[in-house]
Amino acid sequence: MKKVGILVGREKTFPEALIRNINERGQGEVTADYIKLGGIRHDAPPRYDLIIDRISHEVPFYRATLKRMALEGTIIINNPFWWSADDKFFNYSLAPKLGVAVPKTVLLPQKDYISGISSESLRNLEFPLDWQGIVDYVGFPSFLKPFDGGGWKNVSKVNSLEELWKEYDQTGTLCMTLQEGIDFDQFVRCYCVGQEQVMIMAYDPRKAYLSGEQYIHNPDYLAPELADRVRRDVRTLCTALGYDLNTVEFAIKDGIPYAIDFMNPAPDAELASVGEFYHNWISNAVTELVFKRLSEAPEASRYRWDALLSPAPNKTFAVASQAEQQARTIQPNAPATGAPRSPGRKGSKNT
Numbered sequence: 001m002k003k004v005g006i007l008v009g010r011e012k013t014f015p016e017a018l019i020r021n022i023n024e025r026g027q028g029e030v031t032a033d034y035i036k037l038g039g040i041r042h043d044a045p046p047r048y049d050l051i052i053d054r055i056s057h058e059v060p061f062y063r064a065t066l067k068r069m070a071l072e073g074t075i076i077i078n079n080p081f082w083w084s085a086d087d088k089f090f091n092y093s094l095a096p097k098l099g100v101a102v103p104k105t106v107l108l109p110q111k112d113y114i115s116g117i118s119s120e121s122l123r124n125l126e127f128p129l130d131w132q133g134i135v136d137y138v139g140f141p142s143f144l145k146p147f148d149g150g151g152w153k154n155v156s157k158v159n160s161l162e163e164l165w166k167e168y169d170q171t172g173t174l175c176m177t178l179q180e181g182i183d184f185d186q187f188v189r190c191y192c193v194g195q196e197q198v199m200i201m202a203y204d205p206r207k208a209y210l211s212g213e214q215y216i217h218n219p220d221y222l223a224p225e226l227a228d229r230v231r232r233d234v235r236t237l238c239t240a241l242g243y244d245l246n247t248v249e250f251a252i253k254d255g256i257p258y259a260i261d262f263m264n265p266a267p268d269a270e271l272a273s274v275g276e277f278y279h280n281w282i283s284n285a286v287t288e289l290v291f292k293r294l295s296e297a298p299e300a301s302r303y304r305w306d307a308l309l310s311p312a313p314n315k316t317f318a319v320a321s322q323a324e325q326q327a328r329t330i331q332p333n334a335p336a337t338g339a340p341r342s343p344g345r346k347g348s349k350n351t
Contacts, residue, residue, distance in 0.1 A: 001028065002294055005035040005048040007062060009055035014269040017283035018052065022290055030294065040065050046072040050294055052245075052286070054266045056080060075293050077244045077286075078265040086241065087148040088263050089177055098240055100233045101258045103180035103251075104138050107147060111171050134178060135161055141181040146174050148263075152209075157181065182251035182258050188222065188230060189215075190248045191267065191278075192238040193285040194292065198231045201278055203249070210273055217277050222252075230257050237262050244289060 004022055008015045015034070022032035035051065051074055056062035066080040092105045109125055135142070144167050145155040154174060156167040168176065189203040202216040222230065234248045237259065247267035250257035271279040 002026075002030045002049040003047065004030065004032040004290055004294075005051040006032060007035050007051055007053050007055055007066070009058065011054065011270050013271040013279065014283060015052075015054065017279070018286060018290075021283060021287040025287065025291065030291070032290075037062070037065055040068060042068070044068075046074050048074050050075040050077070050290060052077050052290070053080065053083075057083065057266065073298060077289070077293070078246070079242055079244075082242050083265050086263055088145075088261070089147040091237075091241070091263050092177075092179075094240065095237065095259055095262075098236050100237060101256050103182055103258050103260060105177050105179040106134050106138055108134075108168070108176045108178060110173055110175050111168055112173050114173060131161060131164070135164065138178050138180050143179045143181055144168060144171070144176055145179065147177045148175070152205075179260070182253050182260065184251035184253050184258075186222065186252040188250050188252070188257075190230065190234045190250070191282050191285070192234050192243070192246050192248060193282070194244055194289045195235060195239045195242075197285050197288075198234050199278065199281055199285070200227060200230055201274075205249075212272075212275070214273070215275050215278060217275065226252070226255060226257070233257060233259060244293075245286060 006015045006018060019032045019034070022030060026032070035048070046069060048069065051066065051069060053062070053066055053076055056066055063080055063084060066076050067084075070076050070080060089105065089107045092102050095102045109129065113122075141157055141159045142164075143155060143157055144164060146153070154171065154176075158164040158167055164178070187203050187205060189201050191197075191199040191201070200222060202218050202221040204214055204216070207213040230250060233250070237248055238246050241262075243265050245265060245267065246262065247264040248262040249260050249264075251260050252258070267282075268274060269279060269282045274282070
């Protein structure tokens with residue numbers, strides 16, 4: 001018997017759907033349930049064959065536990081080593097090298113620093129920061145957001161240098177990016193499962209979370225050629241990053257899909273948020289992925305950091321037939337439409 005563990009936070013409907021689907025299909029040969037964790041011994045034997053991780057990015061104890069389990073051969077969705085190493089600014093830097101368009105983005109030094117970091121610790125920082133040069137490159141409106149985060153937390157839209165300074169001064173020790181705002185014609189969020197299956201969802205980020213108005217089910221939302229490019233870009237990004245479960249968001253302007261967020265290894269899948277159609281699709285797709293991964297021959301253990309961080313890539317470049325793609329991929333009509341010294345400011349008083 002093979003065991004699947006689900007590691008979750010507050011969400012309910014998605015993990016419950018996974019547990020139900022896996023147990024029904026497994027018929028006793030594969031079982032799924034929520035994980036229970038206490039003190040973890042460094043030499044404990046493996047308890048699960050596969051774990052779906054939905055929360056370890058918020059709980060360091062969980063992340064360390066998953067790395068320990070991966071060392072013993074447990075399959076983790078998603079890879080906790082790469083998830084720990086990854087960040088969104090790296091993603092933005094990587095995407096153009098893969099042929100994927102992204103908005104202009106600048107990484108900013110933190111406003112404040114943890115206790116113990118002094119001015120002497122920051123001698124390598126440019127001071128004052130060339131704020132005017134940064135905004136001349138990025139332009140307005142733009143978005144100030146953490147270089148490593150999600151859920152639209154600590155994200156601010158700014159329309160002037162004064163607004164940028166005001167928001168930046170409230171970011172504390174968070175490392176932020178400033179990104180060009182795309183005045184989009186269309187916007188999509190795309191599930192990607194197993195680096196292969198893609199669900200394109202019309203999405204309105206301006207609507208409130210859980211309003212029931214963010215996700216629009218419309219198979220004709222994107223023109224065929226544009227949908228093909230979006231699918232290709234999604235697979236390219238997720239294969240390069242090694243994520244088996246992810247969402248990629250595109251702001252589309254003048255026919256160009258700009259990838260604005262593609263580090264979402266625990267994407268929203270709750271029924272009340274994404275709606276019944278998408279909830280069922282992602283639940284079924286992840287269930288399929290679980291059984292696929294469990295059926296694959298395990299690799300011999302390689303106790304090297306690089307092997308754990310970057311296992312052999314899945315071969316996902318084969319192009320499915322048009323009929324097969326149509327069956328598994330839906331293109332959802334848009335509705336009418338430093339504590340010690342923070343980076344200084346040229347030409348302004350430094351606070």
